[in-house]
Amino acid sequence: MTFSSQWAHSDNDGDSVGLGMGYNFNLGPFLMTLGGKAVYLNPKDGDEGYAIAAGGGAELPLGQYFTLFGEGYYSPDSMSSGVEDYVEANAGVRLNVLPSLNIEAGYRYIDMAGKDGNRDNTLADGAYAGVNFRF
Template identity: 45%
Template sequence: MKVYLAAVATGLLLIAESANAISVNVQAGRHFTHTSAAIGDNSAGLSFNGNWARSDHNGQLGSLGTAFSLPVGPLTASIGGKALYLSPKDGKNGEALAAGVGLSWTVMPSLALYGEVYGAPPRLTSGIDSYAEAAGGLRFTVFKPLTVDAGYRVMNMRGKEGNRDNKLADGFYIGAGLNF
């Protein structure tokens, strides 16, 4: 009986795992790099993600988050949250809990416009005053699973107690990703 239950549990785990999508993306702009990895379908349902971003001059951050996406025709709306570890160049290291929304429009099967905004007010941050992030761009599927994207990204850790703001990103980027 134990062997049977173990076999069923393993089979269900493999079926559930094969239904999850995995994606890895890298974006680079002038003086910043942003990487991300996600599991789950980011176009419908629940997904989990991790991000790491660094600036040549203003520090770095890492985050773990989740998002729920709902497709409506060619549009996909998402809502999510992130737990961030912040390491500004000027100021104290800290944490933040950020909430955000995103919207993606599939213009053609191989072309999509996307945007997202995340923010954390002073009450949900430590070490900094507040956190804000916004990105928007165009994603082109060269062939499955390869995508390329270009857009604009802003990531800002607002300083407190006399420390200056630390902008991790404020400019155009190009990137590539693999989506399985």
């Protein structure tokens, strides 16, 4: 089992805060994750609400220190409120500094599609860098 939390902010498009849970399993050299996230949505243009997003990811170790990863989550209109749908995708590379600490860089896309005439709010669409703690 794996648990996660996240926060994304854009001065122009709002915020999202999420808690996730997933099941990890090995598939050949890959570590696969299937799971979901409960996400609080606060778009700059639109009503605040929530999304229950399903998705997963894959990790491919490249030796002792580096890992390639990708993940995606989606919530349709029927599983969200305040938005038409919610989409999140990340891909990149991690540097494993310590067993419980890694640094990552890659591409991130987070979008809250507008509803009831409100515009889309794209929180992220480009390169990013971050730090992860695993325990």
